[in-house]
């Protein structure tokens with residue numbers, strides 16, 4: 001984790017994703033029960049995602065990469081608790097992989113919708129980080145979707161979503 005801090009000047013999104021996935025693979029192999037629980041809680045969701053599918057072109061970027069690194073990988077934050085690095089990696093992966101649109105959450109208005117799809121990609125949802133609301137935006141879906149996945153750039157382009165301003 002601290003390697004991110006040491007190399008922050010030279011990192012780009014692909015390199016950071018590479019470092020984070022190396023870390024998650026190492027952590028996944030640990031036998032410690034507490035680590036296993038934390039892994040399941042925070043990181044298991046990302047196991048089946050191919051990170052390379054979510055490398056958005058510059059015009060679709062919704063986050064400040066520099067802020068993301070500066071804010072999340074400070075030593076005191078990483079060391080503040082045993083759980084903290086798991087939370088940080090989860091948050092950073094989420095921020096980097098899940099497209100954030102400029103559509104305001106229709107439930108709380110406090111944040112913009114992330115764009116996600118159902119497993120069989122027949123439906124596009126807006127999902128709010130703040131209140132957890134998920135709204136069907138396009139397509140057909142079962143009333144209860146077991147799991148939603150980040151939208152790829154292709155989906156974002158197809159539906160004409162534009163990124164949230166940071």
Ligand SMILES: [Zn+2]
Nearest residue numbers: 105108128131
């Ligand atoms: Zn909301």
